[in-house]
Amino acid sequence: MGRWEPDARGRMTAAAMELYAERGFDQTTAGDIAERAGVTERTFFRHFTDKREVLFNGAEALENTVRETILTAAPEVSALEAALAGLHVCAALIDERRDFAVRRAQIIEATPSLRERELLKLARLAEVAAAALGGRGVPETAALLAAHSAVTVFNLSFWHWVRTGGTFAGHFTDTAAALRSMT
Amino acid sequence: MGRWEPDARGRMTAAAMELYAERGFDQTTAGDIAERAGVTERTFFRHFTDKREVLFNGAEALENTVRETILTAAPEVSALEAALAGLHVCAALIDERRDFAVRRAQIIEATPSLRERELLKLARLAEVAAAALGGRGVPETAALLAAHSAVTVFNLSFWHWVRTGGTFAGHFTDTAAALRSMT
DNA sequence: GTGTCGATGTCAGTCACTGACATGGGGAGA
DNA sequence: TCTCCCCATGTCAGTGACTGACATCGACAC
Structure with a gap:
């Protein structure tokens, strides 16, 4: 499938759970999640329709x-x-x-x-x-x-x-x- | 209450209903509603926490x-x-x-x-x-x-x-x- | 007439989300 | 093994929802 690091989706889900738990949903930007997962904000929104859907x-x-x-x-x-x-x-x-x-x-x-x-x-x-x-x-x-x-x-x-x-x-x-x- | 035209809230509600029905929720901006109601976008968000709440x-x-x-x-x-x-x-x-x-x-x-x-x-x-x-x-x-x-x-x-x-x-x-x- | 107060206006900023276009690596087929 | 195509990703610019800080203005009390 992907050709960079595999399972980008799984990494983004994990990153989002961590960040939402650490600092709260509102204090977490889509860019934060993407960064921790090693992808771009744009990629995040290609996998999830919005910031909530990741959960x-x-x-x-x-x-x-x-x-x-x-x-x-x-x-x-x-x-x-x-x-x-x-x-x-x-x-x-x-x-x-x-x-x-x-x-x-x-x-x-x-x-x-x-x-x-x-x-x-x-x-x-x-x-x-x-x-x-x-x-x-x-x-x-x-x-x-x-x-x-x-x-x-x-x-x-x-x-x-x-x-x-x-x-x-x-x-x-x-x-x-x-x-x-x-x- | 208000000192401009009274019932700003009611006007905004009516304007929102009209616009949502005419062109759809997504095609209506908060500014559109405020304009039709004769107020500012900022005033809209003082009365309603978000675009949906107006309904x-x-x-x-x-x-x-x-x-x-x-x-x-x-x-x-x-x-x-x-x-x-x-x-x-x-x-x-x-x-x-x-x-x-x-x-x-x-x-x-x-x-x-x-x-x-x-x-x-x-x-x-x-x-x-x-x-x-x-x-x-x-x-x-x-x-x-x-x-x-x-x-x-x-x-x-x-x-x-x-x-x-x-x-x-x-x-x-x-x-x-x-x-x-x-x- | 003056001062206070609450609703409104103004302005600048952040961030969610989107469309258009570029890129690069992996795999299928020659 | 080389080449071409595809697709997931990157890049960039833009729109619009919402927010905080500060200015204003008119009603009302005094």
Whole structure:
């Protein structure tokens, strides 16, 4: 691929995480990140649409996981349970990288504009889940409700996990149970 | 208040809505808005923290409505029903200004960065609702789940209302019913 | 009539992001 | 092994969002 030092993208991601954690998102310029990664500011913006996106690389992988898990769920499974299953697999994946996830979460928590971007990614995840449910024949409104509910469980249990420890998947299971017994 | 033409804020909001609708958010500069409103770009940024915020003036009013409705709900009402009641009142308020709401929704829909901001406002609304439920003695996880679920109902029925007509409150009631029967 | 105060104007600066064009090394094919 | 092409990167100049510091001006109190 590249012909200079390989994995420019990975170096930029690492540099950004370091700098955001060291001095904060607002005090870090795109040029700072590029410099630490040994590339040009222009190259940074060729890889990432903006300064925030560098923290949201894994989003597409999660979307694929959700989509495929929902689509391959047994046909008799309800919309809500299929959506929960999809997000539960995501939680289990993230469980494997607690260290990274926590550092990233702390950076996001400290910066409103990053929280904003995170909400957009979660909304996209819900849309993907809803579309997958649609592919199972679930009517639109039911699909959207189930998808957004599952993403809410995902989001709430994520932050609970970051703050309290344990396993993400475990918190997810607990929160899902609370949701089922809510009505 | 001001000593020049009064209601600079209102003029800027109106100008921004016009320009965003006419030529799009990205093709509108803060200077354009200020000029049409008869003020300076600097004045625009004194009233609004950024170019997007101009479309989200009513957010605080909604938050107050949600908070007070939840806090004054009958004590025997469940967390979910209290949260739904709070958001239902908001829906009824917005029903009174369909024209404005639809124009605003079309602008937001056309611009990803505005969708992002809208999600942040909805998240804040959910946090306010959850805090109000906390004030009623609801445990944290249950409060967060109920609040976010109600906001999801609000959001989904809002877009359904924008696209199909009818009343926002009516769509809200239907979607809330679908949520209750989901589990 | 004078002084204070808050909203506004002015100005200069930083930085996110973009388009256009140049470059250089690696790999496919001769 | 040489050559040509491609693509990731570098270079450069520009636009526009936002900010801080300071000047101003009109309403209102006294």
